[in-house]
Amino acid sequence: MSNDAGYALWIEPPAFLAVRLNALIDALSVQYGAPRFSAHVTLLGGLSGEEENLLSAAGSLASALSPFEMTLAGVGREDSYFRCLYLLAAPSGPLMGARGKAEEAFVRFRASGAALERPERFMPHMSLLYGDIDNSSKEAIIQSIGGTVTANFTAEGLSLYRVDGDIGSWRRVGEVFPLTG
DSSP states (O other): OEEOOOEEEEEOOOHHHHHHHHHHHHHHHHHHTOOOOOOOEEEEEEEOSOHHHHHHHHHHHHHHOOOEEEEEEEEEEOSSGGGSEEEEEOOOHHHHHHHHHHHHHTGGGBOTTGGGOOGGGOOOEEEEEOSOOOHHHHHHHHHHHOTTOEEEEEEOEEEEEEOOEEGGGOEEEEEEEEOOO
16 A cells, blocks of 8 residues: 655654564564554654755754653554554643644645644554554454553654655655754
8 A cells, every 4th residue: 555645754763662663563564464664653744845845844843842752552453554553642742732833834735635634633653553454353463462552752853754655665854853942
């Protein structure tokens, strides 16, 4: 499956946690024949525009945000390809504030229709598996990994990802922008 959204802003976990989460994502991808991707929380998706302008906006946004704590707690599932199985990210004040600032900073870069998304529809999460997987398999996965998986980390940077095309071709564009506000 592909995504035609263009670009997205991601918060990536620090290396010590990314290793564990990416290993879980890879194992589930192999077991269920699903695409592999890197662990992340999408702060804002549906972006389009000139890459240079998007990078500049991402750098400006990062300089306006301070590092903040993130908590991943509990496993969720939906009948949605990109929300097949995920860890819920607590919608803390700093995370939701970062989302609001991202919406403001990127309003001119939102793809048609994406700009109409209501802010309260944002459900922060870290996907573990993409795909059309039956509910009994999802329940089995939840039981095997424990339905109360938790992780805490400090969000210290923003990454701009090109996410059009096949999931396997998604890639970071430019550097990770440190949160320095």
